[in-house]
Amino acid sequence: MPTERRWVTLTTKGASQMNELVKMLQKAAKDEHAAVIQYLRHAYMLGEGEEACEIEAIARDEMRHFWMLSRWIRKLGGTPTIERNPVDLGGTAISDWMHRDEEAEKRAIALYRDYIAHIKDPALKADIERILADEENHREIFAHLAGKFRRLQSAEGRVPPQSEAPSLLPADREALEWGVRHEYTALLQYLFHSFMVKDEEASRQLELQAINEMQHFGWLAEELAGKGREMPLEPHPADLSLEPSSMLRADIKLEQDTIRKYEHFIQRVQDAKLKKLLTFIQNHEMYHEGLFKRLLSQLQG
Ligand SMILES: [Fe+2]
Ligand SMILES: [Fe+2]
Ligand SMILES: [Fe+2]
Numbered sequence: 001m002p003t004e005r006r007w008v009t010l011t012t013k014g015a016s017q018m019n020e021l022v023k024m025l026q027k028a029a030k031d032e033h034a035a036v037i038q039y040l041r042h043a044y045m046l047g048e049g050e051e052a053c054e055i056e057a058i059a060r061d062e063m064r065h066f067w068m069l070s071r072w073i074r075k076l077g078g079t080p081t082i083e084r085n086p087v088d089l090g091g092t093a094i095s096d097w098m099h100r101d102e103e104a105e106k107r108a109i110a111l112y113r114d115y116i117a118h119i120k121d122p123a124l125k126a127d128i129e130r131i132l133a134d135e136e137n138h139r140e141i142f143a144h145l146a147g148k149f150r151r152l153q154s155a156e157g158r159v160p161p162q163s164e165a166p167s168l169l170p171a172d173r174e175a176l177e178w179g180v181r182h183e184y185t186a187l188l189q190y191l192f193h194s195f196m197v198k199d200e201e202a203s204r205q206l207e208l209q210a211i212n213e214m215q216h217f218g219w220l221a222e223e224l225a226g227k228g229r230e231m232p233l234e235p236h237p238a239d240l241s242l243e244p245s246s247m248l249r250a251d252i253k254l255e256q257d258t259i260r261k262y263e264h265f266i267q268r269v270q271d272a273k274l275k276k277l278l279t280f281i282q283n284h285e286m287y288h289e290g291l292f293k294r295l296l297s298q299l300q301g
Pocket of ligand 3 (some may be wrong): 213
């Protein structure tokens with residue numbers, strides 16, 4: 001009897017520690033998610049140029065961190081989260097945006113240093129150390145950019161007032177805003193499904209298509225920012241099914257609805273360049289639909 005009780009105590013303790021660890025990683029994943037959106041919005045508002053590319057590259061690093069953390073959450077028996085912690089989009093001068101991004105990096109550095117002190121698993125510790133090294137590098141880049149834009153003190157360093165924004169027809173704006181929100185949703189949904197599905201081929205394919213949706217997101221958000229409009233920050237509701245066939249059925253439905261919606265926009269948008277872009281993206285979605293259908297029939301054997 002005493003042995004049995006001891007066993008129970010130990011496993012309970014183990015489970016609660018595991019739970020604690022999952023919660024820590026989920027918090028970090030929500031921060032990484034926020035960083036991706038905050039930095040992308042800043043990069044797109046900056047428009048084309050060396051600095052925007054640099055910030056976009058940092059956002060891609062944060063996406064990789066999100067992916068690494070989510071994979072660990074799954075490995076530890078938890079459920080990855082697609083929730084996002086608050087983003088800091090205050091400030092009107094670019095130097096101010098860069099300063100806020102630097103502050104976000106400082107918070108991440110403090111968080112990961114604290115995690116490293118508490119994590120015992122050597123593989124997880126190594127991954128967190130790798131993430132921390134990235135954040136330290138990012139902090140330096142943002143500090144440098146904040147200084148650079150502060151020194152510029154010119155029209156370049158300021159956000160153009162709304163009155164100077166190029167014109168954008170309502171139909172074109174609606175297509176872009178809907179598209180950004182949709183692509184954000186698709187990317188989160190496919191990533192979540194890729195984390196949860198056990199079948200390796202399905203997981204890899206879902207991950208690849210999530211990356212493709214992220215490209216779509218970038219193209220549309222950049223287009224919107226080029227017209228002086230802020231990218232929407234909220235996705236549509238995502239399907240978080242846990243059973244593989246339900247996941248794929250939801251993914252197929254999302255693609256079908258999207259193909260129809262893009263068709264509707266293609267007929268209505270005025271800008272020829274935008275029409276071409278939407279047609280190109282719609283073509284990818286048709287590929288996704290076919291791919292998900294094949295994966296579903298493979299899974300159903
Ligand atoms: Fe990060
Ligand atoms: Fe897409
Ligand atoms: Fe798609």
